[in-house]
Amino acid sequence: MTTRAATDFAARLDQTADDTEAVLGHLLGDGLLADEIARPKRLMEAMRYSSLGGGKRLRPFLVVESAAVFGVSRDAALLAGAALECIHCYSLIHDDLPAMDDSDLRRGRPTLHKATDDATAILAGDALLTLAFDIITRDEIHQDPNVRLLLTRALARASGIGGMVGGQMLDLAGEGRFGDREPVDVARLQQMKTGALLRFGCIAGALLGQASPDQYRALDDYGRALGEAFQIADDLLDVEGDAASLGKPAGADAALGKTTFVTQLGLAGAKQRVSDLIGTADAALSIFGAKGDVLRAAARFVAERKN
Template sequence: MATGTSTIDFAKRLDATAEDTEALLGRLLSDDLLPDEIARPRRLMEAIRYSTLGGGKRLRPFLAVESAAVFGVDRAGALLVGAALECIHCYSLIHDDLPAMDNSDLRRGRPTLHKAYDDATAILAGDALLTLAFDIITRDEVHQDAKVRLDLNRVLARCAGLGGMVGGQMLDLAGEGRFGDREPVDVARLQQMKTGALLRYGCVAGAILGQASPEHYKALDDYGRALGEAFQIADDLLDVEGDAAALGKPAGADAALGKTTFVTQLGVDGAKQRVRDLIARADEALAPFGAKGEVLRAAARFVAERKN
């Protein structure tokens, strides 16, 4: 762990942002979400809250808050950005768990949404969270400058969509042979899209909020790319070496689906070395920020060392 930020201080900061994000999402998903004249189907609201509240490390909002803090940005605006990002992350988990995708029964230690409710409700809950994210990210409270809000919106759409998370999921399914013959998989490209894009957004969102110079934006973009890949490799390793109880979902799922991962390509030892190299790259990317980058350095190490 970086010397400027102790393990306990980092854990406290991560937990504090998780608590603040949970509270904010709770308010955003309350009965006050929409004007009184707009109906809110009770079952849909319950399903959304089931999948969004009460779990997760909230790493993506944490990255948004801490990258914004580098530039002295107001925490309240950064938390709204983090909440929007978390809505998209939660929607992606709901849809990934569906029978047509990864067909998972367990998420965060309890039944996935389509098991707790049904497939149709799960699809609509994911759709609602995706659209809510763009409602949140464009609110005046995020930033007083409309151009900043527009930039946040545009980059989020790109990270979540065709060239980002959704496109990466399609490549993943093609690599499993879902559409005929199994297609060759460029694992690094796939994971930069499927998993890395939203993590990277959490990092560059702070630069957008802080109206950073091109140099500082690129530094956080490079950091986010390294962190995103390290996160995915750590996830691949956990799927091989992790404990299902600690993970809150079945271990060995990637192998059962025949997925090509960093571990299948590099082996366990090679994957672990790749993580170490990526953490060094993330640390190097933060050099322009000096001591202000210590929390983000600690975040990279947390990603590499996580057990669930």
């Protein structure tokens, strides 16, 4: 990535992060919506603790930039991105719980269950999950209810049994949580646990923009390659990074005995696989010409990130 391209990308990523923060801040305000009876103070504080003030907001960024290829309203894309970010934040809360990864640190500060308690953390995650589906069905996202329906179904499938939640179950089984360690297909597991939400960020833009089948397929292929590259980069950081830069404990995967891309491919093999995936992502975007440049930069950012 050239210096100018990297600077432009960084500025756009930062702007979307700021805009997403503002949208989430509004969504997590204390004002009641129609049919809501009350917004308990402790619950709202916990949801804000885990959703505001941190993260690069890569997933909303992918929604915004994939939608921009089709000239979709930025406000609509930001709202869809906020729904996706609610899912992501809920998953982090639950992953950090003692019954899951038992983590003490997230984004450089205590995890929610450490800052509050397990029950509050569970309920805050539940509330963010359900809020996501409240958001994704709102009229402001798209005037066509069929588009909103497609978005809702895609988000549910990316988040649920055959996506993120199913991937987490496979991960736990691979650790031997339920008896003997089960053989792990790392590529499939991570396509579900991590890749599914990143892929949704890309196809959400195609759905919002009512893309042609070829355009949808291109963003789908891009999202799949990006998702795998992101996870391999994460596995590499777990081996080569440190807690200060990561904002969470380093070496956690090794401590849990997890099978990762690094344990399967080795350091050199994992790095080569990331490079190959970025090439695949770049090729997938050729259908969009220069309109795909920001997404190309996003793929390189994923490959080169240090935290």
